[in-house]
Amino acid sequence: YKGIFSIILSLLLFICLPNNVAANDESKTDTWILTLYCILLILVFLTAYVLHETKFHAIHESGAAIIFGGTVGFIVFLASISGVTILKSVLNFEKEFFFLVLLPPIIFESGFTLRRQYFFRNLGSVITFSFAGTLISTLSFGAIIYFYRYFLTSNPIPILECMTFGSLISATDPVTVLAIFKELQVDIDLYSNVFGESVLNDAVAIVLYSTVVKMIGAPITVTSFIKAGLNFLVIFFGSLAIGAIVALLACWLFKYTKLRNHPTLEVALMILFAYTSYFIADGVWFSGIVSILFNGMAMGHFAAPNLSNEANAITTHVFQAIASLFETFVFLYLGLAIFSFNHEYNVGLIFVSIFACLISRALNIFPLSALVNCGRRPERRIKAKHQFMLWYAGLRGAIAFVLAVSAKDERSSSGEKLLLYGEEILTTTLVIVLVTVILLGGSSFKMIQLLGIKIGHNPEDIEFEGVISTVEKDFLRPLLNRTEDNDYDSDEANLNQIQMKPIQSIQSTQLETKKEQEPIQQNLNLISPLLDE
Numbered sequence: 389y390k391g392i393f394s395i396i397l398s399l400l401l402f403i404c405l406p407n408n409v410a411a412n413d414e415s416k417t418d419t420w421i422l423t424l425y426c427i428l429l430i431l432v433f434l435t436a437y438v439l440h441e442t443k444f445h446a447i448h449e450s451g452a453a454i455i456f457g458g459t460v461g462f463i464v465f466l467a468s469i470s471g472v473t474i475l476k477s478v479l480n481f482e483k484e485f486f487f488l489v490l491l492p493p494i495i496f497e498s499g500f501t502l503r504r505q506y507f508f509r510n511l512g513s514v515i516t517f518s519f520a521g522t523l524i525s526t527l528s529f530g531a532i533i534y535f536y537r538y539f540l541t542s543n544p545i546p547i548l549e550c551m552t553f554g555s556l557i558s559a560t561d562p563v564t565v566l567a568i569f570k571e572l573q574v575d576i577d578l579y580s581n582v583f584g585e586s587v588l589n590d591a592v593a594i595v596l597y598s599t600v601v602k603m604i605g606a607p608i609t610v611t612s613f614i615k616a617g618l619n620f621l622v623i624f625f626g627s628l629a630i631g632a633i634v635a636l637l638a639c640w641l642f643k644y645t646k647l648r649n650h651p652t653l654e655v656a657l658m659i660l661f662a663y664t665s666y667f668i669a670d671g672v673w674f675s676g677i678v679s680i681l682f683n684g685m686a687m688g689h690f691a692a693p694n695l696s697n698e699a700n701a702i703t704t705h706v707f708q709a710i711a712s713l714f715e716t717f718v719f720l721y722l723g724l725a726i727f728s729f730n731h732e733y734n735v736g737l738i739f740v741s742i743f744a745c746l747i748s749r750a751l752n753i754f755p756l757s758a759l760v761n762c763g764r765r766p767e768r769r770i771k772a773k774h775q776f777m778l779w780y781a782g783l784r785g786a787i788a789f790v791l792a793v794s795a796k797d798e799r800s801s802s803g804e805k806l807l808l809y810g811e812e813i814l815t816t817t818l819v820i821v822l823v824t825v826i827l828l829g830g831s832s833f834k835m836i837q838l839l840g841i842k843i844g845h846n847p848e849d850i851e852f853e854g855v856i857s858t859v860e861k862d863f864l865r866p867l868l869n870r871t872e873d874n875d876y877d878s879d880e881a882n883l884n885q886i887q888m889k890p891i892q893s894i895q896s897t898q899l900e901t902k903k904e905q906e907p908i909q910q911n912l913n914l915i916s917p918l919l920d921e
Contacts, residue, residue, distance in 0.1 A: 457723020
């Protein structure tokens with residue numbers, strides 16, 4: 389199959405797309421490039437279908453997308469060497485396109501489809517792993533890289549560059565593991581911890597990355613660290629507030645209007661509110677990712693119940709489809725990226741960085757799990773096998789790669805490069821992403837079996853009770869959600885009554901007719917035995 393696939397792509401590149409097309413019509417070149425992307429995405433989704441149907445867990449669709457992308461990238465690279473440069477632009481990467489187009493729907497969907505019982509059941513451990521764990525991973529990874537380059541090589545990397553590397557590589561993306569967890573219905577506490585951490589970790593890592601980058605070039609003092617900490621808190625909670633406020637306005641709009649009569653408008657407004665929260669936060673130098681994440685969580689939990697049934701179903705499926713499509717496209721491009729940059733391979737740095745990823749993840753998961761267990765009942769403590777799986781699920785993905793691309797291009801106010809070793813960091817990050825997604829992600833199913841983790845649990849059968857649930861039911865729901873006393877609901881009730889009147893009259897007529905027919909039926913019942921004789 390690989391040979392057939394390569395032949396088809398070669399024909400597409402060398403026969404259907406002659407070099408003179410680029411000279412004659414640039415728009416046709418772009419059209420064929422988009423066609424190539426569509427064909428690749430179709431192949432990836434069909435591969436995912438086959439993998440699901442055959443229960444083949446050694447590779448996930450994200451890994452398949454990387455392999456397809458790498459194959460195409462290699463063919464395009466060979467074609468460019470041979471003088472066929474028409475599709476070389478397929479390897480170009482625009483980080484603005486990623487941050488403004490591809491990433492927002494992916495992040496919003498993760499918040500919008502978040503089930504509160506998953507998130508709040510292990511809220512303490514989720515917050516601990518997301519905030520304290522990300523910070524521990526950043527510091528420990530950066531320290532390992534710094535000491536390696538300072539003591540074992542003659543080319544040390546500045547400490548803040550090491551910490552920048554640590555912050556971007558701390559962004560985990562366990563999409564492969566979560567897909568396997570969901571399919572196998574693993575223990576709900578394990579699923580909750582991995583899922584909850586994955587929701588918040590990316591947002592925390594992005595804000596931490598921007599905070600560390602701002603420190604590069606400035607003198608390192610106690611005051612600078614205090615300012616960096618305050619900057620992190622302002623950006624994170626400011627972004628959270630923007631996302632929550634936009635969601636609040638959306639809830640009230642859907643609550644007090646009759647938009648339920650227009651499902652198409654409801655879906656369009658949901659999409660616009662999501663992007664609005666992202667662009668506002670990004671425009672005031674906060675984090676659009678944090679904003680749209682919490683906007684999605686609030687909209688999914690409080691705005692969605694105010695929608696019509698049609699809009700609710702459509703919105704959920706639309707966001708899931710778009711997020712799946714864009715996420716697959718990102719992994720597809722990760723494969724293309726192998727041949728799209730002028731990479732600077734440093735074998736020593738690559739191996740030490742992979743080792744540092746494993747160590748920093750361990751320093752994150754195991755001590756913090758012990759800390760969390762101190763405040764839990766014995767039956768609710770994180771088991772040792774779950775801790776190991778949490779460590780194993782720390783895959784790196786698209787966020788880490790794009791932050792590495794950004795790090796390479798970071799400039800000071802005078803236009804100088806902020807990171808002297810940005811190219812090495814980018815190449816190393818790409819290798820780590822490929823290794824973790826393909827090797828660790830592909831072996832997750834086997835690891836679950838080896839650890840003897842229970843499967844077959846239904847993640848739907850959970851109820852969360854506590855202070856948060858009480859506040860939600862007694863305060864937030866009445867404030868944000870539609871009630872029977874709303875004008876719209878009373879109007880709808882009146883409309884239903886009007887619509888029911890003809891039905892009731894028909895039913896009464898049928899009842900009268902039935903009463904008239906009862907004596908006739910009784911006489912027939914008396915005559916029937918005589919006729920039989």
